[in-house]
Every structure is written in structure tokens, then in C-alpha cells.
Amino acid sequence: MIVHCEERTVSPDRASVLAEVQVLLDARIAGSDRYGGAIRELWELAARRVGGGKLLRPILLLDTCAALRRAGQLGAEAPVGAADAAVVLRCAAALELLHFAFLLHDDVIDHDLVRRGEENLVGELHRRGSARGGTQRSLHWARSAGLLLGDQLLALVHQEVARLRVPERRRTMLLDLLDDAVAESAAGELLDVGLADGMIPPERTAVMTMTRSKTAAYSFELPLGMAAVLAGADSGTTDALRHAGRCAGTAFQLQDDLLSAFGDERLHGKDPWSDIREGKRTLLIEAARGTPAWPRIQEALGGQESGPRDGERLRMLLEQCGARARVEEEIRAQLAAARRALAPASSPVPAEVAQVIDQHLRRLEGRSR
């Protein structure tokens, strides 16, 4: 399961991002009329559901871009002008649509009808479809529609980035960043599935690559990298921001793994142990492998379909064998690496920009949802 964005933000940018996303989806709704009501309904459903999270990715881009602008001209390239705030906002909206597309395909792959305790888009299509046909047909329709809507959202994101009104060199850099993020996220998701299905040996390298790739690239590295390019930052600043994003995103994913096992489900809203039930090979599980507690942990993990036989016992074993501590240590190390990449003494990132990003990092630390 790709993790949903977590931070609450009171930024006034939130409304602008949501409005921009709706502009893009309204155009799709209007364009779908010629294919009949069912296609229009699907886009309307997407429009109602998009942006339901905390807009982590767009807000990270907007905050960072604004901070880079305040810090003044950074490289040889002029920042996108104030008149082009629309370009930055469009890019932010594209990030939210990319997130939505990935969540949709993730739900299709995981056969999930629920996300964070609430019916997801596939689940809603299935519920509505059940009135029109049997469960199997309705499930097939719902998943197929989720897949095809995800395809169209992915295409839309690329169309929007390809049409951004910025100089060609800058647009190519943005396309490069998008390309990296899509390739890396898909690779991470593939590793996740392959490890869970027992098609890829659960070696630590594969588990760490999966943990680093499936969320960090598109959720942190991409927003920070795009902000740098839009603001005209030099390549040193861009690279430092991307590296910081990569590390912060890895911490974010690891936290999510921990929350799934140890968090308060009333706060984070995730189906507890859903990772375990889906056979997911998180670092938490891999850290337990090879410890003396492993045979008892395996037993407590239970069958793949059922979830753990005894959640409390599993939690205790994962604590006692040191797996939880090992993951917490890795989270601290990743956050420390992110901060090193932004440290005023050694980083090309201006101090006031580092400060803005640090606020996001602090929100990550100790999050419970």
C-alpha cells in the first residue's frame, strides 16, 4: 500500500491547489460527454475524490518554491516570474493527480476496496455496480475502471508537465524529474508486489530499494526537485534538495510501516496489519528475520489471508527482538541525512529555504497519522 500523505497544513495554498486540480478534471468531465454517461460519471467520481488527503506533495512544492524565490536569484536561470505563479500551481496540481493515479493503481493491485478506513474509488464503483450485476462482474468492472482511470490520470500529468509555459530547457528538466519519479515509483511498487508474492527473494537490498523507491521519489524528491527547477535554482541546490527529499521520503515510508504495526488505528486510520495480511516484506519484518525470535514471529504472522493470529504477541516479539528499534534507528538516520543535505554550513541550499523544509521534517518526526 502506497502511503497517503499525512501532514495537516493550514496553508492557504490548499484551496488554490484544489481549485487547480478541479480545473483540470472539469476539462476531462466536459471532454468525456461524447462517450456517454458512464465515462462522464467516472471522471465526476474522480473529481469528487481527488485531493482528499493533506496535499503533502503540492504544498511541499509550493512552500519550497516560494522560499527559493524569497531567497533571491540562485543560479544562471531566472526564476519563473511572479506572473507565472500559475505555472507553479499547475505543476503542484499535476503532483496531486500523479499521487491519485498511483493510489488508484495501488488499490487495483492490492485488491483493496478500502483506504484508511474509508471506501476507496474502486470500492465505490463496486458498491454501485453490485446493484447492476453480480459481485464478480461488479468487482471486475470496478477494478478495470480504476486501472483505466489511473492510465488517463497518468497521461494527464504528463500532458500538463509537457505543456508548462516555461523555457524549453526548463521544461525538459521537469520532464526528466517526472521520468525519474515515475520509473522509480513503479520499480518500488513492483518490488513490493514481487516480495509479497514470493517472486523476488526477500534480501535486504531488495527490501531497502523497495522502501526507498515506492514513495520517496514521487512524494518528496519530485516536489523538491520541481520547486528548484521552477525557481531557477542552480544544479547544486537542486541536487541537495532532491537528496534531502529522498531521505525524508524514506523516513516517511518507514514510519508508515511502523504505524501499520504499532500505531493507533483510531489516529492513522489504516487497517492495522494490512501490510502483514498482504504478505508485505517491510524492513520491520526483514529486521526480525535472522533474530532468535524469528520462528515465533513467523508463527505469529499467521496465514497470508488472515492477518496475524495474535497482534499483541506479534507487536511484543517485534519489539523484543529489536526490529522496531532497528527501524526507528533507520528513520532517525534518514532524517539526519536529510538535514545534513540542508545544513547551512555545508549545503548550497539557502538557510531560509532549509528552514521551511525543516518545518516539514519536524512534522514528520513522531507523527502518529
Place this chain on the structure above:
Amino acid sequence: MIVHCEERTVSPDRASVLAEVQVLLDARIAGSDRYGGAIRELWELAARRVGGGKLLRPILLLDTCAALRRAGQLGAEAPVGAADAAVVLRCAAALELLHFAFLLHDDVIDHDLVRRGEENLVGELHRRGSARGGTQRSLHWARSAGLLLGDQLLALVHQEVARLRVPERRRTMLLDLLDDAVAESAAGELLDVGLADGMIPPERTAVMTMTRSKTAAYSFELPLGMAAVLAGADSGTTDALRHAGRCAGTAFQLQDDLLSAFGDERLHGKDPWSDIREGKRTLLIEAARGTPAWPRIQEALGGQESGPRDGERLRMLLEQCGARARVEEEIRAQLAAARRALAPASSPVPAEVAQVIDQHLRRLEGRSR
């Protein structure tokens, strides 16, 4: 099922297209190394399997573009120069990758492991995976990998079109054409699934929209439209070519529906009656509805899982009730409309260009595979 391209061609362009496709996939193979062997293997598998058809779409683009160039300057815009033949070839390769992406997602949606009598990519992944895990896990892995590989191919197509070295206005026109084709193909596929699953009422409008949308837009309209834009054709010529492509592509899809029911499977290689088994609502079936033979046809259609109880009897009924003749008539009407759009007396399309496209249309007529 999206229809595979059909025409045999001996064009020397074939080798160039395949080489260009391999260039694009080789870059992906090289880029995937950092995610470990499983991801690299997937791209290698894609590289081995892509371009296995007749390259209908790339060849249509290359032939039309070359004919437009021979016909000389057509509009206010200069054609992409001879030195930029590489641009045209890149665009042609992108079309083949788009086709490959759509076939992959179609196979995932239809739960197909075989295409035209041969194991498809999902089937190969499943067969290999079965050695490493149970059938269910291996199937899940194979379909998930097919979905994620399709995502990446779809992203790659957009990346390539977005980076074509043509003037910005021209690139935007190409992006517009791609956008239309992706939206329309996805809508067509959605209607196909929704009709088969009983989620969309099988009204004639929906069946015709599905028939027109799922193949024609990306297989005929897009190659002809892109050729026009690359050659610098005026908007009248571009529109006429797109319209001709739309009509020819609809005929192509209808022929495929007929072949599935009446064709010689030794020639066309399709699983006979696979459309019926998947509950597909082709125009052939819709034309039979409402005729006096319908109750007997329904009976002969049998259950959704099994295919027809008696194929010979079903064929006879579909002939006798006039459904086959109705579809054949529609095919003739669509091909006639395509020819009208290209007729020298009334069309802005130069006669020598029309002639080249007519060769493709003639190959379509009476095809048996």
C-alpha cells in the same frame, strides 16, 4: 480485446521502426539496473516482445508522412526537414509502444494469458512465476507487473512525444492528438468492459461508440494525424486524414469482431469466440438483438465462462437473422466514408497521398487475419 495490427508489409521501414523501439527500451533496461534484477528482467522481456505484430501504426505514419512530403509543401508550416527524419521515426516508435501498453493493460483487464494463440507477456511472467510460488501468487505478480509495465510504457510514450525536436506549436499539436487518442481509447475500453460486465446498458449508441473508440482513434486516426502535423500539412488536410483514419479504424474493429465469430482461426490466430466468452457486446451481437432469432441466439450463446454451446449453430443463426450482413454493410459504409474523405475531387488531401492510404484500405478489405 483490442485488436492486434493485421497488415503484412514488406516496407523497409519495418527494420528502422524496430531498431528505434529497441533504442528506447534499451535505455530503460540500462536505467533499471539500480532497482535490481527483477525490474531489469521485466524491461528485457518487454524489449523481446515489442513489435511482434505487423507495425500497422508506425508504418501508416511513415508511409503517410513520406507521401505528404513528396506532395510538397501543403500549408503555412514547413515540413519537418529531411534531416529530421529521426523525429518522424521516433514518433513512429512511440506509436508502437503505445499499442504495446494498451495491449498489456487489455490483457490484464481481460485476464488473458494468451493472445492470438500464443502466450502473452502476462502469461510468460505467470509461467515463470509458477516455479517460484503458487498459482494465485504467480498470477497476481504477473498481472501486477503487466499493469506497472504498461504504466511505464504509457509514460514513456508521453515523454517521447513531449521531447520531439519540432517547433513548440507543432509539438503541442502532436500532444493534442495523443491526448485525444488516449482519452478515446480508454473510453472505448471502459465501454467494452462495462457492456461485457452488464454495468452499462447494451444500447446501440454505447456499442457503436465503443466500436469506434477503442481501436480506431489510436490505430488509424492518430498515425494519420501525426503524419499530417509532422509533414506540415494544413488543417483541412489534417482533419480529412484524421476523419478517414477514424472511419477506416472503425471498419478494422468491425472486421475483427466478424473474424472472431466467422473467421478461420488457423489464419487469424484468435481464440474463436473469445469475445462471446468474455460477454463482449460487439455490434454483431447487438445487430442480432431484436430479431426473431434472438431467443435462439441467446440460448446458443451459452454461459459467459464457457463460450457458445454450439458454435456452428450460433454462426448459422447470426447469418440467418441478418446480423452478419448488417455488420458487413457497416464495414462497407465506413470504408466508403474513408474514401470519400480522400476523394481527389472534393478532398484537400493530395491525390498521391490518398493513393498511398488507399493501398492500406485495400489491404483491410476482405482481410482474413
